[in-house]
Each structure stands twice: as C-alpha cells, then as structure tokens.
Amino acid sequence: MSHDRTTSYDGADFEIADDNLLPNGQETLTIGRMPTDDLPETFHVTTDEQLRAVSNLTRHRIMAVLRFEPATITQIADRVGLKKGSSSYHVRLLERAGLVKVVRTRKVRGVTERYYAMAARAIALPDPGEGGPDVLMRHAVADLEAAPADGERHVRMAHLRLTEEQFAELGARLQALADEYRELSDPSLPDASLVFALFHPASREQAEGDAK
Secondary structure, X not given: OOOOEEEEOOOOOEOOOOEOOOHHHOOOEXXXXXXXXXXXXXXXXXXXXXXXXXXXXXXXXXXXXXXXXOEOHHHHHHHXXXXXXXXXXXXXXXHXXXXXXXXXXXXXXXXXEEEEEEOOOEEXXXXXXXXXXXXXXXXXXXXXXXXXXXXOOOOOOOOOOOOXXXXXXXXXXXXXXXXXXXXXXOOOOOOOOOOOOOOOXXXXXXXXXXXX
C-alpha cells in the first residue's frame, strides 16, 4: 500500500517584524500579522518538477525558514547561509513548482522587494516505494548531523513487536503529539525539529536478498 509522507513547514500566523529603522536610508515599512486562513492545509507533491524541488537539501532548508514567517531573498540568504544569487535561484525553482508564493511586495529605493511564504501549511511527499530514497528522512538526518554538537537533542531507536491495532494506535498518538506541539509553536522561540518514523522493516529474507 502506498502512503504520502507529510512534512510540515508550518507554524503560527505569518508575521513580519516591524521595520521602523532600516539600514542605509531605506524606507520604513510595517507589515502586520498576515492571516493564513486562506492557505490550503496540505500541498501534495505530484509532479517530477515538484519532487526535484523538494528533494534538494538547500531548498528544504529554505522552506523551513518560511514555515513561520515570510522572508525576502536577502533574508533567506542570510538565514540559510547562501549568496543572494543562489538564494534567488532556489526560491525561483520553489515558486515555479508552486511550493512557495509571493505574499507581499514593497519598493525600496525603487526596487520591488518580494516576501515569500509557503503555499500550504504542510507538504505531502509521495511514498518512495520499496528501495527508493526517502527524501524526508534524508533531509532529517542531514539536519540532525548539522545541528550543534553541544545542543540538546533526543534521539532513540526502539525495536518493537506490535499487533496491527497497537501499530495503528502508536502511529496516531505520535501524529497527535506532533500536532499538539505544532499548535504551541511560537515564532519568537528557537527552532526545534521533530521527526518520527514508525514502519515495518524488511523481513530477514528480503534483507538477505538485497545483500546479494
């Protein structure tokens, strides 16, 4: 059976902080809280173009930046650690794939500056299929390995034997827990990532066949 993998790049209502004092004589602008009521709940990745867009680690991190508040190309570049040209390139690919969109524009010294935000509250990735690369988990591992070594983290793997009912119940409880804390997320607090995977591993016969 095939299932979508859901990765959330969502949080509270989008908000851009007041820019009452901008450097280099730029014009001032205040953008208040931006409602997300009209955002679709889930964006389903269905095309090769969309899958290529989300499969890139840099673009994954750009979408993570946009999960709580819109940002400009320059702001994205600063937060992800990119050059402005590279940031623009990746954002254009995400916009072309329909994953992000412009939610506000402003003119600064005659130049139109665009604020980008996620096009939906969550993104559902197609099941990679048996033996296929799991984009979501690969991104999660890369983010974990890049996290500060002295930062607090909780990583655990448990091998279980469960009935079908217990398996389904545990999956539902994990999802509910993730949803509960997603609702508590505050854009003013430090980022924290939660990833879980509940699955039936390959049988011994399958594993031995793959090893040959």
